[in-house]
Every structure is written in C-alpha cells, then in structure tokens.
Amino acid sequence: DKTSRFTDWSRRPLSEAQKTYALADVTHLRVIYEFLAKELARTGRQKWVEEELAILLDPETYITRPEEAWLRVKTRTTSGRFLAIVRELARFREEYAQARNVPRSRVFKDDALLELASTKPTTLEELGRSRLLLREGRKPEIAEGILAAVTAGLAVKPEDCPKVEGDRDPGQVDSALADLLRVLLKAKSESAGVAQKLIATSSDLDALAAGDRSVVALKGWRGEVFGADALRLCKGEIALSAKGGAVRVVSV
Structure with missing residues (x-):
C-alpha cells in the first residue's frame, strides 16, 4: 500500500496506516544485516564497507560550495570564457537553490545552463530565445540572476578564466x-x-x-x-x- 508515500512526516499524530507504512521500511533490515555481516566476515570485506561508510559519514560528501558548483557540470568544451560563464551560472543556481532548499535542477537544468553559457544572453529579449530554459527559469528573479551571471562571466579577465587542469582532450x-x-x-x-x-x-x-x-x-x-x-x-x-x-x- 503506497497511499502514505506522500506523507508529511513532520505532522502529528500519525495514523495507524502511516505507522504501518513507516515500519515496513525496516521490517526485514535485522535479518538482512545479520546475513550481510556474516558474508562480510566470511569474505574479509568489512574494510570495503568501512571505506564506503567513511564517505557517507563525511559532511563534505553532502556540501556543494557555490563557487565550486561548476565542476559538477559535465561539458567537453574547454574554452576559458565559456567555462567562466558556466562557473557564474552554476554559482547563481546553487546559491538560489540552497537559499530556498530546492533541487538545483528545479531552478534550471544543466542542458539549459550550457546553452546559456554558449548563447550568452545579456537582455531579457535574448534570454527569451532560449530553447531549453523551462518556465521556472523564466521567473523574474531567476531571469535577472541568469543575466547577471552571464555578465559577470563575460567580465572575467582572460587570465582568471577557469582552466580544466589534468584533463586531456x-x-x-x-x-x-x-x-x-x-x-x-x-x-x-x-x-x-x-x-x-x-x-x-x-x-x-x-x-x-x-x-x-x-x-x-x-x-x-x-x-x-x-x-x-x-x-x-x-x-x-x-x-x-x-x-x-x-x-x-x-x-x-
């Protein structure tokens, strides 16, 4: 029964159906844990799990700094100017998303970001020609942020444009x-x-x-x-x- 999957779990009291639904998530975990623990001991792979858990327990795993957000955007273009605009657009998107606690893709997706870095719109009219920017990204506060980010990227000095170090063609x-x-x-x-x-x-x-x-x-x-x-x-x-x-x- 999936009727409780959209429950607001911060609200109380929970109904019996909601409690049953929540308990179902962990009903078999004890048996599974015991089985996996034995397998890890048998194969000597406990250290493997500890390595993975160390990553999951490290707060840095879950932190995205706005100034580094562009590194998560996949592109094969190595033009410094293009990457400077990508950096500023990704910075704006990350700051906007974090401030409102929403997924960054809800602001605008990577394909739209790359399109904007390529077309370099500096006016609302030019921005309106985007094929990949969805309705959410055309809201006034986001649109203004996009234009400001593009302008900032265009203003970066050539020597300060990002470089993809260590990558080969x-x-x-x-x-x-x-x-x-x-x-x-x-x-x-x-x-x-x-x-x-x-x-x-x-x-x-x-x-x-x-x-x-x-x-x-x-x-x-x-x-x-x-x-x-x-x-x-x-x-x-x-x-x-x-x-x-x-x-x-x-x-x-």
Missing part, C-alpha cells in the same frame, strides 16, 4: 585501451561478485585510457579489485587472454 582517449579496460572490469567484477558500476564507471575507464591517474577506481578496495591490474594493463605489463569462456590476466 577526449579525442586523445586510447579507444583500444578503453575497450581492454572494459573487458578487464567485466572479468574482475564477475570474479569479485560486485557490480561493475560500483567498481568503475565508463567515464573512469575513458579517463584511465587518456592517462588520468586520479580516478576513484584506482583507490581503496576498488584499487585492490581492479585498479592495480588496470594500471598494469595501461603500462603494458599484462595482457588478457580467453580460456574456457573466462578472461585471464597474463603477465607480459
């Missing part, structure tokens, strides 16, 4: 190496019994194939399961072979 990704890393990840995932996406993302693999050595997949338990051999593969120290339907790592 996406065209320099070694596609053959990236494909080999995907094969290695699949093999390691099956061997460890852990979903591939928990170990490394497609972006991680492309970054590795482009020479980036800062990806999360190289650290902690992920490094043990996949990262160490991934680096060896990148260096040409190992090769992959197939035997009996399974992928094997072979030292070179």
